[in-house]
Amino acid sequence: MAKVLLATRNQKKLGELHRILVAAEVEGIEVLGLADVPEFPDAPETGATFEENALAKARDAVLATGLPVVADDSGLAVDALNGMPGVLSARWAGRHGDDQANLDLLLGQLTDVPDERRGAAFVCVAALSLPDGTQTAVRGEWRGTITREGRGDNGFGYDPIFVPEGGTLTSAELTPEQKDAHSHRGKALRLLVPLLAPLAG
C-alpha cells in the first residue's frame, strides 16, 4: 500500500485526512503522521504567508523521509485585524500553542469592534510535495464571524469563537463530520484528492 506522510503530530488532522480519503473513495493509501517516521529537525515557521510555510514544511519532510508529503498551514484571518492573526494564529498571545490564551487575547482586542465588523475566515493552505520535486499548494477558506465569548468543546484553536456563515453554532459546536464538510481544511484537503489518487497502489 502506498504511504503518504501528513506532516503533523495532530491526531485530529490525521483523522480528518483519513476520513476525507475514505469519503472520496481513494483506497490503497496509508496516511502516516510524524509520529510514524524517524524524527527530523522542525524548521521554524517564519514565512510571511500560509503558502510559504506549508510548502517549506512539506519540502523539509520529503527531504527527510523520501515519502510523498502533505503539509498544511492554517489560521484565522480577522477582517478587523487586517487578516491577522493569520500565519501567527498559533502564537498570537506570544508563545506557541496556548489555544486559550490566543482566543482570550483575540476577544479582548475585538471588545470595541462592533458586530458588523466582526467578519473573519479560517484559511488552510495544503501543500503536496513529491519525491520527484513536484510541489502544489491549494487554499481552502471558511467565512464566518467572531463571537463575543467561546462556546463548544469540539475542535481546537479558535473554533469556540467562530460562527460559520449561514449558521448560529460555533465550529466547536459542530460534529467532526459537519466540520469536515465545510471547513477550510476539509476544502483544501479535498482539492488535493485528485493529486493523491494516482499515488494509490
Add this chain to the structure above:
Amino acid sequence: MAKVLLATRNQKKLGELHRILVAAEVEGIEVLGLADVPEFPDAPETGATFEENALAKARDAVLATGLPVVADDSGLAVDALNGMPGVLSARWAGRHGDDQANLDLLLGQLTDVPDERRGAAFVCVAALSLPDGTQTAVRGEWRGTITREGRGDNGFGYDPIFVPEGGTLTSAELTPEQKDAHSHRGKALRLLVPLLAPLAG
C-alpha cells in the same frame, strides 16, 4: 487670547503641540487640555481607521465645548502584522493603556519574524474641528524597524521597541526635541499649523 482645545489628558501631547506652535512662531493661541474644560462623555474609539477615530473625537469635543478642537489618533503599523496593531495599539494586549503588556505581546508575536521583515511605521492622524463645522484630518508617518527588546525611558507606548529609519537609537532614547522633529505626531501637528495660525488673536 484664542483658545484651542487639544482633546487629550496626556501632558506629553499637550507639551508637544505647545512646543510645535512656539517653534512655528504662532502666537496668541492658548492650548487647553481636557483637564481644563468641564467633563463630557468620551465616545469609545470604535472606528476602523485613525481618521475615523480622530474626526469623531474632535467633533464630539467641539459639540461639548464650542471651542476649536485638535484631536489625534495614532498607533504603530507593523508590516509583518499587516499594519496592526494600528487603531488597536493602545489595547493590543486586550485591555486599554497597559504599555508594557502591549509591547511585550508585540515582541512575542514577532519572535520568529526575521530582521528583514521587521519594518513598521508610527502613524498619527490629527483632526481639526471648528465650531462652524469645518473638519480636516492630516496624517504623519514615521518609518522604522522593531527591535527584539525594549531600550530607553523617554516617550511612551511602543517607543522603546521602535528604531526610526536612519538611526540606531529607539525613539525612547531620543530627547523630546529630537522626537518632535521627526515623529509622526510632530509631522501631523505641523501640517495643522497653517490652519491654526488664522485662529490666533
